[in-house]
Amino acid sequence: MRTATAQFSALPGDVAANVATMSSFVREAAASGARLTVFAELAVTGYELGLLAATPGLWTSGPDDPRLDPVREACRETGTAAVVNCASRGRLVTFVYGADGAPLTTYAKRHLFEGERKVFAPGAAPGRCTFDGVRIALATCFDNHFPELAREAVEDGCGLWLASSLYGTGGGEEERATVYPGLARDFGLPVVLANHVGRAGAWTGCGRSAVWDAGGELLAEAPADVPGLAVADVPVLRRS
Numbered sequence: 393m394r395t396a397t398a399q400f401s402a403l404p405g406d407v408a409a410n411v412a413t414m415s416s417f418v419r420e421a422a423a424s425g426a427r428l429t430v431f432a433e434l435a436v437t438g439y440e441l442g443l444l445a446a447t448p449g450l451w452t453s454g455p456d457d458p459r460l461d462p463v464r465e466a467c468r469e470t471g472t473a474a475v476v477n478c479a480s481r482g483r484l485v486t487f488v489y490g491a492d493g494a495p496l497t498t499y500a501k502r503h504l505f506e507g508e509r510k511v512f513a514p515g516a517a518p519g520r521c522t523f524d525g526v527r528i529a530l531a532t533c534f535d536n537h538f539p540e541l542a543r544e545a546v547e548d549g550c551g552l553w554l555a556s557s558l559y560g561t562g563g564g565e566e567e568r569a570t571v572y573p574g575l576a577r578d579f580g581l582p583v584v585l586a587n588h589v590g591r592a593g594a595w596t597g598c599g600r601s602a603v604w605d606a607g608g609e610l611l612a613e614a615p616a617d618v619p620g621l622a623v624a625d626v627p628v629l630r631r632s
Contacts, residue, residue: 393524393552393628396421396429397601397612400619401590402438405450407459410436414476415466417621422470424623427524429474430586432601433533433558436460436478439593444479445511452480455487455495464493473523475586477532477556484512486530486556488521497521501532502541518544526551526628529581533557536571542579551629553581558588560595565616568600577608582626589619 398417402410414431421429433439437450444450452460460476467474471491478485483500490496499519504512518541519530529545529552536555545553553575559568568587576583583604588597602613603624611624 393427393526393626394425394623395552395584395603395626396424396426396621396623397584397586397603397614398429398431398621399587399589399597399599399601399614400435401597402435402588402592404438404440405443405447407436407450410438411460411462414474415462418463418466418472418474419470421621421623422472424621426623427472429472430554430584431474431476431556432586432588432597433477433556434479434484435556435586435588436476439558439588439595441507441511441593450479452478454480455489455498460487464489467491468493475530475554475556479512482513483515484508484532485515486519486532488523488528488530490523496523497530499530499532501535503534503538505534518548520548520550528552528554531555536575539575539578542575542581546579546581550581552626553583555583555585557585558592558595559598560592561598564595565598565600568598572602573604573608573610576604576606580606580629582606582628584626589614589617
């Protein structure tokens, strides 16, 4: 499956501008032949915990929130899927939209990191959907540091792992370069990571959104310091 991961500098609290950027990336990815596009953690608002805590209007009402319609329309136009991360109904969630723009699943981050615990409630259920015949597992940033989640995904027949994350400069680069290919190698799952680049709340995203195959080999990687896509043909696994 040809897969894309998109990175950009989200504008703090500007849902309309960020969603417009994401829609453009969906179309650009589709033009390169990608079947789905993955976005970073809280890409819809930026990773702005204080702003989210103080501004209830920035939270989406669910996958059908009309402010997300431009992404859904881009999926319909291109016949591709998108993985969108945002704040919704008290949780830090991922919505997956299919090729017709309809929601395929909603996943709430299970392992919250530091300040997130003051803003969000943790999720309890694994994130799963099927697209193009491949069962997909979802994870959000700190989730990826808990191997039991990947083990669950393998046992559940998943053949692709999609991670919406934020890793910053000053240490995050090493974590990013270790955790994700390690997951791929240890569990035989291709891994797609979407990261921020540039300002992201209190962090500076270190970019390098990337795709690894099931053996942990790097297939594609975005730059460290500019917005863009990483696109790769991923040998996806269909488990019996």
